Amino acid sequence: MPHTPDPDQTSGHDVIVVGNGALGSSAAVELARRGASVALIGRTHRPYAASTAAGAMLGCFGEVTTALVDNEYGRLKFDLDLKAKDIWPEWLEGISGGASDGRDILTATGTTVLLNSVGTAGIDSGNFHAIRSMLEKHDEPYETVDPADVAWLDPDPNSRPLQALHIPSEHAVDSGRLLLRLERTARDLGVTLVDGHATSVISEGGRARGVVLENGERLLAGQVLLAGGVGTQDLVDSVPALGDCIPRLVAGYGVSALVTTQDGTQPDSVIRTPNRAFACGLHIVPRGAGRVYVGATNIVSPRPLADPVMRDILFLLECSHRQTRRNLWTSTVVGVNVGNRPISLDGFPLLGETPLSGLWMMTGTYRDGLFLSPLLAQEFGRRMSGETPRLDLDPFTPERPPLQGVSRRAIVDTTVEHTLATGYEQHWQVPTDWQEFFDVALKPAYDAWAEELDPEFTPQPDLLAASRTEPLLTKWLRAYYENCRARFPRTARRPRSAGDLIDDAAGLLAAARVPKPRADALALAAHAMPGHDQDGGADEPLPEKETEAFRSLVARRAEREPLEYLLGRVRFFDLELEVGEGAYIPRRRTEAMVTEALARCTAERPRVVDLCTGSGAVALAVGALRPGSTVTGVDNSAPALRWAERNRSGLASRVGSDVDFVEGDVTDERLLADLGGRVDLVTAVPPNVPDRVQLVPELSDHQPRAALRAGWDGLDTVRSVVTAAARLLTPGGVLAVEHHDALADAVADIVRSAGFESVTSHTDGDGHPRFLIARRASA
Known part of the structure; x- marks a missing residue:
């Protein structure tokens, strides 16, 4: 029977373990096996605990997310998970008292992960593929299955799964029976079970000496292990200044339900979705006798909650029957469980000895404390017994500066994505364009909030989102960050590196719907900050002049000013051309027209005219x-011709031909009259976009309208070009003209009507009809 404390009694032990959930109970068992005298403190009914409400899935691959594998500390934590999965069979047998091999408390054989269309593609598809990638990377057996073949699964047609994979090695246990076996094993090993609550840590001479219970009793020990989940924080707070630089623990409050199925059936395996929307994925775990566990929600809260919130119960049950099995709608809810996952302020576990000698912490594991419990229990048993450690827990030592393995930009992007995903998962009904508006509006809002919270440190996405509406979280985060700056010199605010600025710029450009945000940010950085590390590895201060130049360019790109204008150059073939306001930006797709035109023009030293020459790229x-050719470029725009002349001068050493430019209008019948009938090749990239066609802002708002628009049908300038070409070309001479992709047939008719033959249509690199090649008829 559990020990009943006497308020007047003072007792002594080798170790006091505070917290009788999976972690604390496992640690008590492991320490007792090593011969230690152990007291395990915790109320029998375990209020607020995460373990009692857990689905108790014994798996690590099903929990993989893109955020985990992209974060260096997430990968370190996953390495612990990999080690934990291999010791569960022996652990279960060891706590079964010889009565069984421990497999009798397994409630599921394997895990089936579903990818359905309920959430967002960026999260659900990304995490599903991340799970599969990690399975393959670590040679973990799995099989791809047709969702239609998954037994028991019968979702609402609006939530049917698209893909599924089965992981045969990831099972689940009954958490209640697991805790009972741990308690019985601990008692059999001589552990003193204290049904009570520790309120403070006793410290003397810079060392932990024990704890004080709520009834005033003092329990003394050589070492104290805090493994009480979210309840651990009160004990840390009881030691003055101890927690200044230990990431504070807050609650990931969640609800789960136990349901008796309407038809008395249950699945053989765990059925779950990838993690999504700031929470663990929906999961169904068989619990025997026609019952299933349904879990679980997750809401960040400054304080743990004991009772379920109506919103979360309704949401959970709605998700369960719609996404897994429709007849759960008519099943009975046997019970609703409430748990509080311990979340540290930087999102990573607190594992190791604190600055107070003899005081250890084993908590903050968020979603996988139960899964990690055997591994961590054995490691802490070694460490607290003076044995050689086997695991590298140094990154997760309790007192530390914030662990932040990704950039602020990545955190903000993830926060926005998951915020929106909560709406999609609840089937929100908003106009389609509002969804885009929300995305664009939220990013600057979270950017501003992250900067207001702290100029350097950024909490993980769910904490960043929660801190906007939870003043206590904001207060605790700011205090922790400032304390760390004072304690750890390396965490003093550093100037932003090129990589930091690029991350910020990529996020801003993505919010502005720039097609290739990161590529453009890198290009602008190389232009404005030459010589600096573009991957963000360099921490040296950047010159203010370069920083401001870069930010100015990014702001202009966010206004959709063309990248080429900002860089002042563009490559065409292997020529670097100068471009800027007033000149149409040549496109790489036009290279195909030039190549084909020269292939059709057999004159060794041809006489060439390039109509609508713009910046002179084609000429x-x-x-x-x-x-050896002689080329004349023609355009009616004086600003464009100034760019053409600059390019001719700059490329004089590269162009082995006589090239000149003249101002003229293709509608003028006297244009280049002295060349009539003497030209071997006419090329043209004329204005060819119909007035009614919408264009991207880079074209419509910044490049010369006269270089783009060509009347209601987009053919006004093409007609003039073809007429001029018919007059200029020698019999058999070649015409190459670029056109709007939808106008290929109309342009071909115009060319044929003007007396051309051998008219052929050609596509660009994307397969769109883009230009015509024709010959001037001999007669």
Whole structure:
């Protein structure tokens, strides 16, 4: 029977373990096996504990997320999970008292992970593929299965799964029976079970000496292990200044339910979705006798909760019957469990000895404390007994600066994505364009909040989101960050590196719907901050002038000013051209037209005219590719021709031909009259976009309208170009003209009507019809 404390009694032990959940109970068992005299403190009914409400899934791969594998500390934590999975069979047998091999408390054989269409693709698909990638990386057996073949699964048609995979090695246990076996094993090993609550730590001479119970009794010990989940924080707070630089523990409050199925059936395996929307995925765990465990919600709360919130019960039960089995709707709810996962302020476990000698912490494991319990119990048994450690727990030592393995930009992006995902998972009904509006609006809001919270440190996404509405969280985060700056010199605020700035810029450009945000951010960084580490490894201060230049360029790109204008250059073939306001930006797709046109023009030293020459890209490329040719570029825009002249001067050593530029209008019948009938090749990239066609802002708002628009049907300038070409070309001469992809047939008719033959249509690199090649008829 559990020990009943006497208020007047003072007792002594080798170790006091505070917390009788899976972690604390396992540690007490392991320490007792090593011969220690152990007292295990915790109320019998375990209020607020996470263990009693847990699904108790014995798996690590099913919990994998993209955020985990992208974070260096997440990968370290996953390494612990990998080690834990291998010791469970022996552990279960060891706590079964010889009555069984421990497998009798397994409630599921394997785990089936579903990818359905309930959440968002970025999270659900990303996490599903991350799970599969990690399985393959670690050679863990799994099989891809057709969701239609998953026994017991019968979801609502609106929530049917798209893909599924089965992990045969990831089982589940009955958490209640597991805790009973741990308690019985501890008692058999001589552990003193104290049905009570520790309120403070006794410290003398810079060392932990024991704890004080709520009834005033003092329990003394050589060492104290705090493994009480969220309840651990009160004990840390009881020692002045101890917790200044230990990430504070807050609650991940959640509810789960035990349901008796309407038809008395249950699945053989765990059925779950990937983790999503700041929470663990929906999971169904068989519990025998036609009952299933349904879990679980997750809400960050400054303080633990004891009673379920109506919102969370309704949400959980709605998800369960819609996403897994429809007849759960008519099943009976046997009970609703409430648990509080311990979350540290930086999101990672607190594992090791604190600055107070003899005071240890084993908590903050968030979602996998039960799964890690045998591994951590054995490691703490070694360490607290003076044996050689086997695990590297140094990164998770309790007193530390914040662990932040990813950039602020990545955290903000993840926060926004998961915030929106909560709406999708609850089937919100909003206009489609509002969803995009929310995304764009939330990023700057979270950016601003992260900066207001702290200029350097950023909490993990669920804490960042929660801190906006929880003043206590904000207070605790700011205090922890400032304390760490004072305690750890290396965490003093450092100037932002090039990598930091690039991460911020990529996020801003993504919010502005720039097509290639990170690529553009890198290009602008290379332009504005040459010589600095573009991958963010360098921490040296950046010159203010370069920093401001970069930010100015990024702001302009966010306004959708073309990247080429900001860089002042563009590559066409292997020529680097200068471009800027007033000049149409040549596109790489036009290279195909130039190549094909020169292939069709057999003159060794051709006479060439490039109509609508703009920045001179085509004219100069022809001159470079066909040395000895004579090329005239024509345009009616004086600003464009100034760019063409600059490019001719800058590329004089590269272009082995005579290239000149003249101002003229293709509608003028006297244009280049002296060349009539003498030209071998006419090229043109004329304005060809119909007035009614919408264009991206880079084109419509910044590049010359006259270089793009060509009347209601987009053919006004093409007609003039073809007429001029018919007049200029020698019989058999070649015409190459670029056009809007939807107008290929209309342009071909115009070309044929003007007396051209051998008219062929050609596609660009994306397979769209983009230009025509034709010959001037001989007669």
